[in-house]
Each structure stands twice: as structure tokens, then as C-alpha cells.
Amino acid sequence: MTLESKESTDVARSPWAAALIIVLGAFMAMLASTSVTVAVPDLAQRFEVRYEDAQWLATAYLLALAAGIPVSGWVSRRLGATRLWLVCLAMFAAFSVACALSSTFPMLLCGRIFQGLTGGVLVTAGQVILGVVAGRARLGRVMSTTGIAVVVAPTLGTTVGAVLLAHADWRWLFWLNLPLSAVAIVAGVLALPRTNLGSAGHLDWIGVILGVGGLSAAVYGTSSIAAAGEFGDVAADAFVVAGILALIGFVVWSLRSANPLLNLRLFKNEVFAAGVVVMAVGGAVNFAAQVVLPLYFVSARDQDVMAAGLLVAPQIIGTAIGFPIAGRLADRSGAGPMLIIGSVITALATVPLALADGGTSFWWLGFVLFIRGLGVALSTIPALTVSLAAVQADQLADATPILNVAQRIGASAGTAVAALVYSAHLAGTDPKDAASVAFTVVSWWLFTGACLLAGFAFLVARTESRQDC
DSSP, rough: TTTTSSSGGGSSSHHHHHHHHHHHHHHHHHHHHHHHHHGHHHHHHHHTOOOOOOOOHHHHHHHHHHHHHHHHHHHHHHHOOHHHHHHHHHHHHHHHHHHOOOOSSHHHHHHHHHHHHHHHHHHHHHHHHHHHHHHHHHHHHHHHHHHHHHHHHHHHHHHHHHHHHSSSSSTTHTTHHHHHHHHHHHHHHHHSSSOOOOOOOOOOOOHHHHHHHHHHHHHHHHHHHHHTTOOOHHHHHHHHHHHHHHHHHHHHHHHHHHSSOOGGGGGGHHHHHHHHHHHHHHHHHHHHHHHHHHHIIIIOOOHHHHHHHHHHHHHHHHHHHHHHHHHHHHHHHHHHEEEEEHHHHHHHHHHHHHHHOOOOOOOHHHHHHHHHHHHHHHHHHHHHHHHHSSGEEEGGHHHHHHHHHHHHHHHHHHHHHHHHHHHHHHOSSSSHHHHHHHHHHHHHHHHHHHHHHHHHHHHHHHHHHHHHH
């Protein structure tokens, strides 16, 4: 059964209604990833904890968001993707209430961890549902809707958090989720289809330990290294090594297990395997730029944090606009050509960043970033589309988490490398000149990564055309 044949007669309902509902859930989960960040100093003072400890309210959420992904496939089969989505949304709302009612820091931190776990599964389950309802002909257009939420929501999160803190109590950062969750749950019950993704079998506990533990350790370790800008923190380095070893063990175990947590045998499908690689490389190229661009505007151009955020916004806007365009073009012309065009645009738009200096016009940089955002969109949605279209409908529960894990690993590795390269070239007597030089070096690294992305895009296009023949 391929994506052209729906899983159930219930799936005949409008995919756009389902997409809007799924987007609302994804938007809440991703908004919560950054909305609390601006409240960390205030919360540290209110709960009388160190700032470094309060920072875990943001870090733990992001780690939990990634940790829930590997098990989402098995639970999707066990409960059905729609039922899982509804359960996770209800739990996300419940843990939001727990956070809002917290009277101690440990209570708030625990609430954030479970909020992140349910949020990560919520996003992945939503993509499984959309893969089912869309069918191959509309897969790109429908899947692009969640991409908009994933990109726009974290950007709006800091703004929403700042506005709420300025006019209301910090608890409203969490109360805000209740009316949105209620609307999404009611709409989901009425409009989302029932899905049958096959038998779940017994839970692979060894796979859970290796997969969840390995991904969490790798993401935490690389994030810590990126924040420090150098190796040398024994704990961070140890987490990276342990995470890599655990993930290698997860791969070996999954390939030998009769009932693995995630079916890694999907990599035998050449189109899917190539698409996963593109998702990982694209995640590295995209997220690495989001790390170094604010550093450039603050350190080399004397802008404050708020201004730096506004100067980076054109790339986010370009990506958000590009997602529906990419989805439509991928459905009409095939994902392969769009991948090539998107990666080439991303590479070419990175060159002006590498050539920028202390006097480069902000208007010119904004235009370049907007074009680069379009390129990122044109190389992201087609990769997701071609990968999901290459598998059977009953394999979506495995394919979707695999793609999400690949993107998270790529993003973590890319940001860590960018931060290390940037920090390594900060030597110099003039901090502004040193920051400008460091940004130039990182930009050429990003250009190389985009060229590598273009090479894999050609591979995807060739593999896709060969299988279609």
C-alpha cells in the first residue's frame, strides 16, 4: 500500500482541514521552545536559583523535544497516529497547567521536561497524519504547512514571551496554551481521520535506551560545545562520545532485531536514504547560519540583541514564504529538480555573506538572507516529500521519526561546528575585525556545506528519476 492508497476510508476528508489543525498543535509545541527563554532571568530571581540552573527550563525542553521522537513511531502504531496526537495535545495542555501552577523550581522544571516530550511526539505524529491524508499528489503542499509552523513559531516565541512578561505574570506563558489546545482538540476529534499503521508489536526497550539516550546525549553534548565555542569541557565531550556510541549501538541493534523501535531497513530504499542524508546536511547548513548570523551583527556590527534578531528575520521570512512555493513546485515538477534549485540558491546566496565586511549595507544583507531563506525552503520540503513518497503508507510511522532524527542530528552537528570555527578565528587585537573575519570563515564553510547539499540533491534527483522509469 503506497501513499497513493489511503489507509482508511476516513482519510477522504479534506487534507487542508487536517493540515490547519496539525499546524496549530505544532505551532504551540515550537512556540514553547523559545517563549520561556526571555523569562529565564526573571524566573531565576523568583525561584531564587542560579541563572545557569534556570537556563535548564529552556535546555531541558529542547532535549525532551528531541528525546520523544524515536518512540513516536511505535506509539503511533500502538494507538493510531490521530489518537496519539490527541493524547499528546491533551498531555501538553495538562503539563502547561502544571508549569503554570508550579510553586517550586523543581516542579516547573519537571513540567517543562514532560511538556517537551509530549510536544516532540505531537509534531512527529502530526506529520504522520498529514502523510496519510495528503497522498502522493498533494504531499509537498500539505507537508509544507507544518514547516511554516516549525520555522515561524520559534521566531515569534521570544517576542510573545517578552510581550506577556511586560503585561502579565510569567504563568501566562503556560496558560496561553490552554485555549489553543482546547480548540485544536475539539477540531481534531471532529476532523482528523482514524489511521491504521499496522501492528506495533512489543516495545523494543533496548532500542528505547540506545535511541533516546543516544540522541539526547548527542544533542546535549553538541549544544554545550556550541555554547562554549570550544572543546575541553569534559562533561560535554563525554556526552557527545557516549551519544555517538549509543546511536551506533542503536543502528546495529535495530538491524539485527526482529521488531526494532525504528525500521532502519528503510535505508535499503535508495530514494529514502538519499532524502535522509539531504535532511541531515540541510539541517546543518540551515541551523548553523542561525547561530553565527546574530553573532556577526552583535560583535562585528555593534547591534544589540533585539536589532540582531530583526536583521536575521528576512531569512526566516524567506523560508516561511518559500515553504508553500516549494511544496507546490515539488508536487508539480518532482522533488529532485526543486532540491537542486534550492541547494544552488542557498549556496549562491551564502557567497555575499562571506564577502560582507563592516560596511556592508544592512538592506543588501537583508535581501541576500531573504533569498537564502527561499533556497533553504526549496531544499527542505522537497527532501521531506521525496522521502515520504518513497515508502509504503504503513511505513510512515518509521520514516517520519527517522527524518526528524536526521534533521536534529544534522542541526546539532552543524551548530557545534559553526560555533567552533567561529571561536577559533576570534583572535586579534580589534574584536570587531576579529568577529568579521570569523564570520567570513564560517560563511565559506556554510557555502561548502551548501555545495555538498547540492551534490546530494543531484543524487536524489537521479535516484528518483531512475525509480520512476
